[in-house]
Amino acid sequence: MSARTAPSSSADPAPGRPAWPRPVRPRLPGWLAYRLQRVLAPGRAYRWLAGALTRSPPAYRAFTATERAAKGGAFGCRMCGQCTLPVTGYACPETCPKKLRNGPCGGVGADGSCEVFPDSRCVWVVAHERAQREGRVADLLLFQRPVDHRRAGHSAWVSYWAGDDADLWVPATGTGAASGRDAARPSGAGPGGRA
Amino acid sequence: MTAGGRLRARLGSGAFAVTAEISPPRGAEPGALLRTAEHLRGWVDAVNITDNTSAHVRMASWAGSLLAAQAGIEPVMQLTCRDRNRLALQSDLLAAWAVGIPNVLLMTGDHPKFGDDPGAVPVFDLDSVQLLGAARTMREEGRLISGRTLTGRPGWLIGAVENPFAPPAGFRAARLAKKAAAGAEFAQTQFVFDVTGFGRWMAAVRDLGLDQRCRILAGVGAVRSLRALDHLRTGVPGLYIPDEVERRLRGVPAGRVADEGTRICAEIIEQVRVIPGVSGVHVMAPGYEHGIPGILERAGLARQDPAAAPALGGQRAH
Numbered sequence: 298m299s300a301r302t303a304p305s306s307s308a309d310p311a312p313g314r315p316a317w318p319r320p321v322r323p324r325l326p327g328w329l330a331y332r333l334q335r336v337l338a339p340g341r342a343y344r345w346l347a348g349a350l351t352r353s354p355p356a357y358r359a360f361t362a363t364e365r366a367a368k369g370g371a372f373g374c375r376m377c378g379q380c381t382l383p384v385t386g387y388a389c390p391e392t393c394p395k396k397l398r399n400g401p402c403g404g405v406g407a408d409g410s411c412e413v414f415p416d417s418r419c420v421w422v423v424a425h426e427r428a429q430r431e432g433r434v435a436d437l438l439l440f441q442r443p444v445d446h447r448r449a450g451h452s453a454w455v456s457y458w459a460g461d462d463a464d465l466w467v468p469a470t471g472t473g474a475a476s477g478r479d480a481a482r483p484s485g486a487g488p489g490g491r492a
Numbered sequence: 493m494t495a496g497g498r499l500r501a502r503l504g505s506g507a508f509a510v511t512a513e514i515s516p517p518r519g520a521e522p523g524a525l526l527r528t529a530e531h532l533r534g535w536v537d538a539v540n541i542t543d544n545t546s547a548h549v550r551m552a553s554w555a556g557s558l559l560a561a562q563a564g565i566e567p568v569m570q571l572t573c574r575d576r577n578r579l580a581l582q583s584d585l586l587a588a589w590a591v592g593i594p595n596v597l598l599m600t601g602d603h604p605k606f607g608d609d610p611g612a613v614p615v616f617d618l619d620s621v622q623l624l625g626a627a628r629t630m631r632e633e634g635r636l637i638s639g640r641t642l643t644g645r646p647g648w649l650i651g652a653v654e655n656p657f658a659p660p661a662g663f664r665a666a667r668l669a670k671k672a673a674a675g676a677e678f679a680q681t682q683f684v685f686d687v688t689g690f691g692r693w694m695a696a697v698r699d700l701g702l703d704q705r706c707r708i709l710a711g712v713g714a715v716r717s718l719r720a721l722d723h724l725r726t727g728v729p730g731l732y733i734p735d736e737v738e739r740r741l742r743g744v745p746a747g748r749v750a751d752e753g754t755r756i757c758a759e760i761i762e763q764v765r766v767i768p769g770v771s772g773v774h775v776m777a778p779g780y781e782h783g784i785p786g787i788l789e790r791a792g793l794a795r796q797d798p799a800a801a802p803a804l805g806g807q808r809a810h
Contacts, residue, residue, distance in 0.1 A: 315605070317614060394603055395573075395614065399621035400667045402600050403655030403682055404729030412729035413603050425660035437663070438670050443578060443622050443637060469673040 320417040321373025321392040327427040330371075330387035339458045347458035361452040378448030378456065379465055384436035386427030393420040398441035401425075439466040498566045499538040499595055500649045502772070503678055503707045508765065509772030510793060511568060511680065511709060512784050513540040516556035518549065525556055529565045531782040534795050538566040538595055540680070540774070544575060547607025554584060557593045568651060569593045572601025577617040578626070582636055585627055589646035597651040597680065598623045606729075621674045624652055628675030652676035652706075656693035657686065658730040665696035672706035680774040681711040683724075685756075686734045687763045694767050703769030710764040713776040714757035714787060715741060716750040754783065758790035765791075 310316065323330070337343070350357045361376075368374030372382060373392045381398060382389060390398045394413035401421030404412030409422040421437075428434045442465055448456070456462050502509040512532050517524045525541075532539055541556035550556075557567035569588050576584065588596060600620040604612045618626065626637050627650050634645045652671040656664055668679055684690045690710065697703050715721050715733075721741055725733050737756060744752045761773050775784050785795065 315610075317603075317605075394605075395600055395616045395619070397600065397616070397619045399619050400663075400670060401658065401660065402730075403653065403658055404602070405655075405658040405660075406729060407657075407659070407732060409659045413605050419659065422660050425663050434663075434666075438666060440621065440625065440670070440674065441619075443618050446617075469670050 317394045317413060318375060318392050318396060319373075319394065319414050320411050320420045320423070321389060322418065322423060323372050323388050323427070325371040325387065327387055327431045330382070331431055331433075334383055337454070337457075339460070343458040344460075347455045350452070350455050351459065357452065357455070360455070361450070364452050364454050376450050376453075377444055378451035378453050379444055379462060380453035380457065381441060381465065384433075384439055384441075384466060386424040386429075386431070386433060386437070388420050388424035388427055390420055390424070390441075396444075397421070398444070400437065438469050440469045441466045497594055499568065499678075502537045503649075506771075508793070509707070509709060510536045510775070510788060511538050511540060511772065512536045512775045512777070512781065513542060514556070514560075514781060515542045515545050515778060516551035516553065518551075520551070522551075522559050525551070525559055526563055528781045529560050529563060532784060533565055535785045535788055536775075537772075538568045540568045540570055540597060543570040543572045543601070544607070545570075545602070547574065547602045547604045547609075547612075549608060554588055554591070554593065557588065558591050561592050561594075566595070567593055568595040568597050570597045570599065571623070572599050573616050573618050573620060573623055574601030574604065575612075575615055577615055578637055581618060581623055582626060582630065585630065585648075586642070586646060589648055593648070595649045595651060596627065597653065598627060598676075599653045620652065621671055624650060624671055624674040624676050631675075649677055650675050651678045651680065653681070654679050655682040655730045656684070656690055657682060657732045662696075664693060665700055665702065668697065668706065669700050669702050672702060676706050678707040678709060678771070680709045683713050683731055683776065684710045684760060684764055685715075685737050686732055687760060688734075689732070690764060691767055694769050698769045703771070707771035708769060709772040709774040710761075710767075710770055711774045711776060712757055712760050712764070714750075714780065714783070715753040716780060717753075718742065718746075718749060720753075754787055754790065757787050761787070761791035761793070 350360050365374065365376055372387065372389045374389060375391045377391045390396065394411065395402055401419055405419045405422060406412065406415060409418050411417045411419045425437065428437055499509060514525060514528050529539060539560055541553045541560060543553035544550055553569050553571065557569040560567040571581065571584060585596060598620055604610050604614050629635055630642060631646050634642045636642065654664060654668045658664065697708060715724060718741065721738065724731055740756060741749055741752055764770050764773065775787060777784055
């Protein structure tokens with residue numbers, strides 16, 4: 298199902314371009330993304346919607362296609378299914394060629410360029426700028442757990458509303474990969490809306 | 493008997509630590525690695541054994557580390573997220589401890605783009621912070637990422653890397669703080685040629701109280717030819733060489749570039765050594781490992797008493 302009608306995302310093939318994830322500059326300004334996050338915050342209605350979509354495969358597919366198109370266009374979303382955008386300045390770390398979720402690698406160019414695609418800016422340089430502008434730099438210090446690859450292609454919005462993403466990230470103290478499942482989440486920084 | 497615990501003891505005692513780095517051979521013959529390691533015996537506390545450095549295939553770092561340990565030279569096994577998924581990373585870490593490798597250095601790894609087989613899968617199932625967290629959980633809680641319990645816990649000293657010079661400026665110390673929180677007990681840095689910039693980063697590190705939780709070893713190296721200079725300036729991501737260093741290297745006759753580069757390296761060691769919070773240096777000299785003792789001697793870091801190895805003992809000359 299290809300519902301990607303938006304401007305070319307990092308997942309699009311191009312002649313001569315390696316298929317590695319490629320940094321995508323978010324097309325949605327940070328302030329707007331954070332505002333939409335509030336609109337999409339889970340509530341009873343969204344929980345009901347998530348339940349309904351989960352029970353109906355065709356509806357789930359259609360909804361997921363819409364999510365793919367919206368987030369593909371806005372952020373270059375590659376549908377990892379475990380959205381970290383609300384705590385990465387709404388710059389998608391899955392578009393980093395190394396898919397780094399916990400910050401930049403050491404190869405960032407002096408001009409902020411990606412080492413793999415020097416024509417692109419490093420995802421984390423962009424994330425840091427956007428988070429700084431919105432007063433959200435502390436988000437970048439949260440420990441992001443390893444990705445569950447079973448969920449690729451699934452709707453992160455549905456998971457979020459259903460409460461399945463509650464432990465995607467935890468404070469960076471006691472960041473044992475398996476521990477901390479019960480760790481308190483920082484207030485106001487739960488897996489927020491997928492704008 | 494294998495060497496072990498020397499680097500941990502050195503860092504714990506507050507004495508100035510010295511590590512160096514060896515890349516295993518591109519081949520199945522162990523002799524070259526052992527000959528290179530022999531040059532460093534008695535001069536360093538531990539030797540990093542690289543893991544397919546720059547994404548070029550070499551003998552596995554665990555095997556290189558084991559060979560070094562068997563020769564009585566304490567290894568730091570580098571392990572990257574580029575070539576293994578989380579299952580292999582965890583099993584390799586367990587194996588390392590089982591065969592007597594006392595130190596591990598956990599990093600993301602260079603992208604296959606820069607290697608000898610760019611068509612290889614870039615795995616990156618975990619990132620370096622997640623791998624550090626996994627290692628610490630294995631050691632402290634005896635559990636895997638999956639939550640399953642281990643029979644017998646590993647006890648490695650866990651290290652990380654950081655680049656003080658790369659953007660985002662102002663976030664690099666915080667990034668190391670994240671690695672320290674995840675499990676890093678020491679960190680080796682990218683090559684320091686810009687001592688002023690390194691000093692600024694160290695100030696940020698100290699402001700976070702980070703140098704107390706995570707010992708900092710400044711990465712240093714000698715630029716021994718103008719070709720190497722050009723390569724480092726343009727071909728190595730995240731490396732910064734100030735104009736002053738370039739001027740000095742280009743300002744001497746061709747025959748003296750190597751000597752000038754060595755002199756600069758020794759000077760940088762002396763300069764970073766007096767920066768508060770710096771616990772040691774990590775010397776990287778690919779292809780010139782035999783010259784590392786000379787660099788250290790020039791910088792006033794005398795040979796340790798080889799009889800004292802592997803236990804902590806040899807006092808460094810000040």
